[in-house]
Amino acid sequence: MEEAIVVEELTRRFGRFVAVDHVSFSIVRGEVFGFLGPNGSGKSTTIRMLCGLLMPSEGRGWVAGWDIYTEAERIKAHIGYMSQKFSLYEDLTVGENLEFYGGIYGVPPRRLRARRAEILDRAGLRGQERVLTRHLSVGWKQRLALGCALVHEPRIVFLDEPTSGVDPLSRRLFWAWIDELAAQGVTVFVTTHIMDEAEHCDRVALLSEGHLAALDTPEGLKAQAGVETMEEAFIALVGTPFSSPRGRGDRGRSGG
Numbered sequence: 091m092e093e094a095i096v097v098e099e100l101t102r103r104f105g106r107f108v109a110v111d112h113v114s115f116s117i118v119r120g121e122v123f124g125f126l127g128p129n130g131s132g133k134s135t136t137i138r139m140l141c142g143l144l145m146p147s148e149g150r151g152w153v154a155g156w157d158i159y160t161e162a163e164r165i166k167a168h169i170g171y172m173s174q175k176f177s178l179y180e181d182l183t184v185g186e187n188l189e190f191y192g193g194i195y196g197v198p199p200r201r202l203r204a205r206r207a208e209i210l211d212r213a214g215l216r217g218q219e220r221v222l223t224r225h226l227s228v229g230w231k232q233r234l235a236l237g238c239a240l241v242h243e244p245r246i247v248f249l250d251e252p253t254s255g256v257d258p259l260s261r262r263l264f265w266a267w268i269d270e271l272a273a274q275g276v277t278v279f280v281t282t283h284i285m286d287e288a289e290h291c292d293r294v295a296l297l298s299e300g301h302l303a304a305l306d307t308p309e310g311l312k313a314q315a316g317v318e319t320m321e322e323a324f325i326a327l328v329g330t331p332f333s334s335p336r337g338r339g340d341r342g343r344s345g346g
C-alpha cells in the first residue's frame with residue numbers, strides 16, 4: 091500500500107503548552123481518514139503542520155513523500171486545504187474564487203477553464219458563477235470551498251471541519267463528493283465533530299489534549315470501547331492512554 095501521509099512523534103508547542111504531543115500515524119492513498127477530538131485537542135494544529143503552514147517543534151512527517159520541514163513549498167503546491175473558516179473571498183463571485191485559486195496553484199488557463207466548469211457542475215453551482223460569494227448560504231459556500239481546494243486536482247486534501255454549520259442534506263451531498271474523490275485515489279484527511287461523519291471514514295484517529303488516544307476503524311473503536319455508537323466510543327476513549335503500533339510506552343505529557 092502506498093503511504094500518502096506519515097507522521098512520527100509529531101509535536102508542536104506554543105511556549106510551554108503542548109498542542110500536539112508526539113503523534114504518530116500513517117495514511118494510505120485513497121483512504122478517508124477521520125480526525126476527531128474535543129475542541130482544542132490539536133486537530134487544526136496538526137493539519138497546519140501537515141499542510142506546510144506551521145513548523146513542528148519535534149518529530150517527523152511526510153506528505154506525498156515530501157518532508158514537512160524541508161519541502162513545505164512543494165507540499166503546499168500539491169495538496170488541497172479547506173481551512174476551518176472556508177478561506178473564500180466574500181467579495182469575489184463564485185467564478186472569480188475558482189479562478190483566483192486556480193491562479194494561486196498555477197493551473198494553466200485552458201485547464202483552469204475546464205476545471206472551473208467541472209467543479210461548477212459537481213458542486214451544483216452552475217448558473218451561479220456571477221453570484222457574490224457573500225450571498226451564498228453556508229452549504230453552498232462549503233461546496234465552493236471544496237471546489238477551490240480541488241481546482242489543481244490534488245492527490246491529498248485536508249478538510250478542517252468542512253461541514254460545521256451545514257444542514258444534513260448538504261452534508262450528505264458533500265460526503266458523496268468525498269467518496270467520489272476517494273474512489274479516484276485521492277486521500278482525504280477530514281476533521282469533524284459529527285459522529286455519523288466519523289462512521290463514514292475508513293479509519294478514525296481520536297486526539298485528546300494533543301495526544302493520540304485511539305486509532306482504528308469506526309467498528310474497531312466501538313469494539314475497543316465496548317459500546318454501540320461512535321458518540322459513546324468518543325466519550326469513552328478520549329482520555330484513555332494509547333500505545334501506537336510504532337509505540338512508545340513513555341509518551342510524556344510534557345508542559346503540564
Ligand SMILES: Nc1ncnc2c1ncn2[C@@H]1O[C@H](COP(=O)(O)OP(=O)(O)OP(=O)(O)O)[C@@H](O)[C@H]1O
Nearest residue numbers: 104107109127128129130131132133134135136174
Ligand atoms: N498560534 C497559537 N498560539 C498559541 N496557542 C495556540 C495557537 N494555535 C493553537 N493554539 C492552542 O493549541 C490548542 C489546539 O488548538 P487547535 O486549533 O489545534 O484545536 P482543534 O482540535 O482544532 O480545536 P477545534 O475543534 O475547536 O477546532 C488550543 O488550546 C489552542 O488554543
Ligand SMILES: [Mg+2]
Nearest residue numbers: 133134174250
Ligand atoms: Mg480546529
